[in-house]
Amino acid sequence: MTERKVRVLVAKPGLDGHDRGAKIVARALRDGGFEVIYTGLHQTPEQVVATAIQEDVDAVGLSVLSGAHNYLFKRVLELLKEKGAEDIVVFGGGIIPPEDIAALKAMGVKELFTPGTSTQEIVRFVRDHIRTAA
């Protein structure tokens, strides 16, 4: 049996419209051989989690550049847990100060990428840390 490809949901939660990074990451992951779904803009955490479950993804990458990361990442983690989908790995990126990165990682966010990260680094992270559900 051939193993299916790792599926990643790239999502833009909240009201923030800065989508340059999310779109580049979506494209780089696709070119890196993963199956990618991009939500488009202005998603509520509820919508992101519903899409993640419906599309049966292995990971959710959240992009937040508006400063609302503390609320949005936490809410997505909570909702995944509520739906019994905490096996879905949450990672992300954006304008996120170091203190907040530490707090979010302690909360369960697997990795956070800040400006200056290369697409190779993100592709490598997904390759090394995300596995398809058994």
Added chain:
Amino acid sequence: MDDSEKSERAGMKGSSERPAPYETLSGLPVKPLYTPADLPGFDYEAKLGVPGEYPFTRGVYPTMYRGRLWTMRMFAGFGRPEDTNARFKYLLEQGQTGLSTAFDMPALMGYDADHPRARGEVGKEGVAVSTLADMERLFEGIPLGEVTTSMTINCTASVALAMYLAVADRQGVSWDKVGGTMQNDMLKEFIAQKEWICPPEPAVRIVVDMIEFTAKHVPKFNPVSISGYHIREAGSTAVQELAFTLADGIGYVQAAVNRGLDVDAFAPRLSFFFDIHSDFFEEIAKLRAARRIWATVMRERFGARRPESMRLRTHTQTAGVSATAQQPLNNIARVALQALAAVLGGAQSLHTNSYDETWALPTEEAVTVALRTQQIIAEETGVPLTIDPLGGSYYLETLTDRMEEAAWAYIRKIDELGGIVRAIDLGYPQREIADAAYRYQLMEDRGDRTVVGVNKYVMAEEKPINYLRIDETVELEQIDKVKRLKASRDQSKVERRLKQVAEACRNGQNLMPVLIDAVKDNASLGEISDVYRQAFGLYREPIIY
């Protein structure tokens, strides 16, 4: 030996070239040397002319910075209205000459602070404004008849303008003395910044309502700032920024003319806003080419007769995307060079980014360095002493011509597609930008483009920087304030006013008078946006990446 041979030989003398991308940041090829041979038959009068006269290549005013320096306008907004009010007053004390307001995401997207979709976002990326009371606190003690204010707000710009004019009324300032700018450029929202409520057609109709209203009643106000900044920040090339911005401008002028407005009655108050990125000469050439193209468009395509209708006045901002999180103090040098390019390009107004903005909103210290950078250029370098000092440079004039040609090619393509609204529906500019952004990122990742401190000259250990934190209690406080106001106002009046707004949406009468009445009776920004949602429907973006 003819001129072109001379040029070739001069450039080839000496040893071989070091490996580097010999092209501009936008990919235009750059030769080793430029000479008169690059400008055959150069017609000084037609291409450059006199500053303050058609085609305005050398500048929009006859005296430029000898008459008046550019406006130093730092974009500011965070937390509660009183927090931003304090920052405004600080900046004015430090010698800033105009205000520029950043609103938070809920205000920009048409939600009040107490809306569930505003959770986590109140006062974060800008100042929280839901009601006229918030707007009054924002401009408390700032005389609206003396200071001009720019407001970066788009799909809810009509509400912000109504509130601003209501504050002027309460300060006893007559509207003919109120100066400022609303960004209010919805076309670039669909292309790049991505803040919207309703689809392009009703969105443009609201923009034209504001153009019409201010032309009659607020003559010193710029009702729209046609913006390339966000297009560039979303990843376009300089040529795409130039072309799509001017295509958006053409879209607004056409829509206003279609409504029956006289082009010379409103065009003088159209203003522009460009990004100033790191490729020094390309950015200067871009501003010069923009002025020449716009003058031509206004005179030839729209038959404008007043010179004021043909001159492209522009705000500029250093490129946020060029700032790095690594070795953040390097951003001070980047900003200084970009600011210098803006001034050499003849900008009317400039915002310089702060070095810490890749971490958070800027601290007061960082903002001060950014403002001082402008003051150093203005008062220490001698650069503003003469007009368009680089005019006549073989390289700059060649680059200006190349950019103009390349931008015209895009403008013609958009004309062929049926205009900018149609092009947006087709996803044309969005795709061009997404492709350029991806290409650029790959070049950076491969090291084909050096980013100092990121892919070259990297330091293993970096000192942490101090950055601004927004207190989490701001959100709760704002929610409480909005809820209390809503509970205490005359609800029947609010409902009547919102009905009038809905009526105006449907029957096509100008929205501004009813909006001003509505905000004065405490109808909120979110409630008016709900009326827009009901009347015009919601925009759904085509997903392109």
